[in-house]
Amino acid sequence: MTTEMNGLLIGCGFFSGNHLHGWADVEGARIAAVCDRDADRARGAAETFGIPAWHQDAAVLGSGAFDFVDICTTMDTHEALIAQAVDAGVPVIVQKPFAPDIETCLRIEAHARAAGVPVMVHENFRFQKIFRRLKEILDSGEIGETTFARLSWRNDIDVYSNQPYLLKTERFMIMDVGIHMLDLARFLMGDAADVTCLNQSVRPGLAGEDAATILLRHDSAATTIVDVSYAAHRHPNPFPQTLGEIEGRDGTVQILEGEILRIHSGGATRDEAIAADTRGWTSAPWTQIQDSVPRTEQHFVDALRSGAEFETSAQSSLQTYALAEAAYRSAASGRLIHIADLMKEVRP
Numbered sequence: 001m002t003t004e005m006n007g008l009l010i011g012c013g014f015f016s017g018n019h020l021h022g023w024a025d026v027e028g029a030r031i032a033a034v035c036d037r038d039a040d041r042a043r044g045a046a047e048t049f050g051i052p053a054w055h056q057d058a059a060v061l062g063s064g065a066f067d068f069v070d071i072c073t074t075m076d077t078h079e080a081l082i083a084q085a086v087d088a089g090v091p092v093i094v095q096k097p098f099a100p101d102i103e104t105c106l107r108i109e110a111h112a113r114a115a116g117v118p119v120m121v122h123e124n125f126r127f128q129k130i131f132r133r134l135k136e137i138l139d140s141g142e143i144g145e146t147t148f149a150r151l152s153w154r155n156d157i158d159v160y161s162n163q164p165y166l167l168k169t170e171r172f173m174i175m176d177v178g179i180h181m182l183d184l185a186r187f188l189m190g191d192a193a194d195v196t197c198l199n200q201s202v203r204p205g206l207a208g209e210d211a212a213t214i215l216l217r218h219d220s221a222a223t224t225i226v227d228v229s230y231a232a233h234r235h236p237n238p239f240p241q242t243l244g245e246i247e248g249r250d251g252t253v254q255i256l257e258g259e260i261l262r263i264h265s266g267g268a269t270r271d272e273a274i275a276a277d278t279r280g281w282t283s284a285p286w287t288q289i290q291d292s293v294p295r296t297e298q299h300f301v302d303a304l305r306s307g308a309e310f311e312t313s314a315q316s317s318l319q320t321y322a323l324a325e326a327a328y329r330s331a332a333s334g335r336l337i338h339i340a341d342l343m344k345e346v347r348p
């Protein structure tokens with residue numbers, strides 16, 4: 001039997017419960033200690049999840065006790081925390097968004113690469129069961145070469161109660177949900193070369209945008225529309241489903257409400273229901289998101305053990321982040337942004 005890897009989880013706030021439940025479902029790793037600068041949160045998480053130790057200072061990364069760190073804090077803290085882990089030689093999985101801007105992402109990636117410490121961004125949407133199955137269908141060639149995709153996340157879930165910091169976040173919707181969709185677009189359709197975007201601030205009083213419509217041109221010449229909104233009123237509320245379609249030269253796959261893929265190919269149509277797993281700790285409407293968390297964590301552990309590249313390595317995530325950065329630049333300037341030009345400008 002292989003020994004379990006010992007992890008430190010940093011950040012015991014709103015989303016961390018899903019991480020900690022998730023780690024308990026992961027094979028080959030466990031969380032040996034939690035850390036939050038807020039002592040009540042750290043102690044509370046340790047007690048709730050039966051974790052043997054809790055800390056307030058991430059300097060514990062230097063203790064030699066940890067095989068990896070799971071950073072579940074907001075993006076403004078990622079650079080300093082990842083640097084501490086990298087300097088201690090501790091592999092990292094860090095929540096999205098990677099950092100507040102692309103220059104910071106580049107610094108983080110360069111520092112980790114120079115030290116040879118693996119870093120993965122926790123991008124859980126691509127690990128949702130429905131998108132693993134959709135990717136299999138695309139890879140099978142059933143709908144032929146892909147030409148168009150629409151990935152749509154529109155609902156009016158009250159994110160502001162659980163994540164009040166979002167009210168004051170200037171880069172809000174694209175960083176909060178758009179980045180998941182952009183990662184999905186890369187996963188399903190490949191890298192993109194050009195980006196245009198229009199942003200909207202629908203709910204009064206926000207510091208940033210709560211809706212965005214992004215258009216990508218992929219390297220393959222396919223196009224993707226990513227549209228995201230926290231101000232779209234529908235009953236029943238489709239949260240947290242990503243809906244849309246992918247068209248290929250020989251067929252189409254629709255991503256429909258109820259976690260259904262409708263495949264049109266060879267002159268016929270069939271539905272595949274790809275429901276997320278319900279686990280002892282998951283609860284509607286969050287199940288689809290929650291179930292993807294241990295799947296993401298398992299990928300991290302499996303790749304760490306085998307030495308394989310993470311699907312969403314720091315290096316690969318720079319490409320995703322560049323699309324988000326380009327979306328903001330396009331929305332601000334009204335121009336189409338070429339990713340190659342953007343990267344030339346921001347690389348040191």
Ligand SMILES: NC(=O)c1ccc[n+]([C@@H]2O[C@H](COP(=O)([O-])OP(=O)(O)OC[C@H]3O[C@@H](n4cnc5c(N)ncnc54)[C@H](O)[C@@H]3O)[C@@H](O)[C@H]2O)c1
Binds near residue numbers: 077162
């Ligand atoms: N992937 C998803 O589906 C998903 C869903 C929700 C949130 N998130 C992401 O998860 C991250 C965390 O979000 P949240 O809502 O849980 O945030 P939160 O503010 O509720 O919790 C963050 C915690 O980190 C602690 N912290 C911050 N800096 C620290 C440091 N240097 N040392 C120790 N503790 C520190 C804070 O005290 C706080 O308790 C965000 O980046 C968010 O975008 C992802």
